Amino acid sequence: MxxxxxxxxxxxxxxxxxxxxxxxxxxxxxxxxxxxxxxxLAPAVTAVLAEAVASGDTGYTPADPGIRDAFAGFARRRFGWDVDPAGVRSTADVMMGVVEILRATIRPGDGVVIMPPVYPPFALCTDEAGGIPVSVPLTDTGAGWEIDLDGVDAALAAGARAILLCNPHNPTGTVHSAATLAALAGLAERHGAVVISDEIHAPLVADGVVYTPFLTAGASAARVGFAVTSASKAYNLAGLKCALMVAADDATMRVLAGLNPEVEWRTGLFGALAAVAAFDEASxxxxxxxxxxxxxxxxxxxxxxxxxxxxxxxxxxxxxxxxxxxxxxxxxxxxxxxxxxxxxxxxxxxxxxxxxxxxxxxxxxxxxxxxxxxxxxxxxxxxxxx
Ligand SMILES: Cc1ncc(COP(=O)(O)O)c(C=O)c1O
Incomplete structure (x- = not known):
């Protein structure tokens, strides 16, 4: 580079x-x-936060602070992903988005597939949402890690109702292939499960690696999937509390629209301002x-x-x-x-x-x-x- x-x-x-x-x-x-x-920090982020401090702009986050359009622009430029801003809702952080989507899509006691080794809050947040974590470890191929599709199929057949996907995967750094994601989506659809795809590390995919946003991995993926993401890992904004939940289908958009209004209300204003600046082409x-x-x-x-x-x-x-x-x-x-x-x-x-x-x-x-x-x-x- x-x-x-x-x-x-x-x-x-x-x-x-x-x-x-x-x-x-x-x-x-x-x-x-x-x-x-x-x-x-990225200069545009520093500038918007400095201005907010200077003007005492520390109140509540408005209904649409511009993050939906900013993220749609970022996704188009960086990933070739056409996001409908109408399918984007914000909340305080990625893990809160995961918890709230789980609460809206599973019943208490339902199994939720996680793929260890994985970011520890995946299990904790499943608990928080009333689900039971069902471990389907990644397969170590000797050269990398892959999703165990047969294992996921078996877990869904045994009753799991959601899959927590991490793409890119923390901690292995694996970016899953489009074919794997499409196969995962097919399994979820066949078993009536949802896929919640945490894509917080996606802005930092290495040159030469092909990253496929889950919602673009075929028609099934668009129907069963929710993406949850944030500018916070790439731009180091975790303390500012702003993340995005994205849906690409009428039914999944209705799930996001039906979340308790408090979920979106918890978006931090500094987080929203910083995210808009981060997702802007200038950054x-x-x-x-x-x-x-x-x-x-x-x-x-x-x-x-x-x-x-x-x-x-x-x-x-x-x-x-x-x-x-x-x-x-x-x-x-x-x-x-x-x-x-x-x-x-x-x-x-x-x-x-x-x-x-x-x-x-x-x-x-x-x-x-x-x-x-x-x-x-x-x-x-x-x-x-x-
Ligand atoms: C995969 C993954 N998801 C979520 C988070 C945390 O994001 P948030 O602070 O927005 O919940 C991290 C933090 O490292 C992460 O690696």
Whole structure:
């Protein structure tokens, strides 16, 4: 990519931040755990938030703050996806969108398919919505991960009524193929289930990887699917509370329109303002600079692991800034992150929290400077050699 990579902020600036990433551990720990990034905000986001603060624009979010059209424009430019703004509703965050769509589409006690290793709130939010998580682990092909379509079919045949899809998948970084998504949609339709597709990492798909928005993966997908997404991962806006639920069919649009009005009312005004600025074409250059920085870090991480932790297994993710690393060869127990926090003063995310498949793994966030990434892996390497 010819774009100049975005540079992460220096540690002394980052340590002034008050978010989870910077307030959970003492200063001698390098935080590479929670999915926040270390870059400066996109200029259009900074400008709109600065203006809102200057004018005291801190009231309630209006009915349509412009996010529907902004997201439709973004989806068309970036993914070739024609989104009907009438099928878009907002809420506070992606996981709230997942919970509310589940509440509207399943009955208490229904099974909900999740595909571990997967972002831990998928199970927690299923519980919150009154569903029962049914694990159908991703299949490890030896070169990557794939959805176990036969396993999903069996879970649906046994009564599960919803599938929580993660595309791109957290923590493996897998971008599912159009054929897999179409097959998944067909299974859901045959069994009368819905698919809720969390696409929050989609703006960060790597060059050369084909990402298919679930709702575009064929006629069945459009009928059974809901997409839930946000600008918050790519643009580091998680604290501002704005996410989008998208439907592409009359029946699924009616489900979104029928949600309790409180669901949309909870959209944060700063989140909505920032999302409109982020999804605007003016921010595309910043997004591409971020993607260039992440492409460099994906490759750098591979080189650092080869040098300092040659027995670690790392597959370059198709998207995003999260790496799923198998550290089991080092015998640091089921939860290497717990061991390395003390031993290396590096905070990684705990593999077992992503499901039983995560034993011996840790998730590393490389949305940081190359210097911080280098120091973190060198610290862990020193522990491995000691
Ligand atoms: C796949 C996935 N979904 C949802 C979220 C959280 O999004 P939100 O804060 O909008 O609920 C994350 C955060 O890392 C994530 O990785």
């Amino acid at each position: 010819s774009t100049t990579p975005l540079r992460a902020l220096p540690l002394e600036t980052l340590r002034r931040r008050s978010s989870t990433k910077w307030r959970t551990y003492p200063e001698d720990v390098l935080p590479l755990f929670v999915a926040e990034t270390d870059y400066p 595309d250059e910043w997004l591409d600079a971020l993607r260039a920085a992440l492409a460099e870090n994906r490759a750098l991480l591979g080189a650092l692991l080869a040098e300092h932790l040659p027995r670690a297994v790392y597959r370059t993710p198709d998207a995003g800034y999260l790496a799923w690393i198998d550290l089991s060869a080092y015998n640091w127990g089921d939860d290497p992150a717990a061991f390395l926090l003390d031993a290396a003063k590096v905070a990684l995310h705990h593999g077992p929290q992503f499901g039983a498949e995560g034993a011996g793994y840790a998730r590393l966030n490389f949305g940081c400077s190359p210097e911080v990434l280098t120091e973190a892996i060198a610290r862990i390497g020193a522990v491995a050699r000691s």
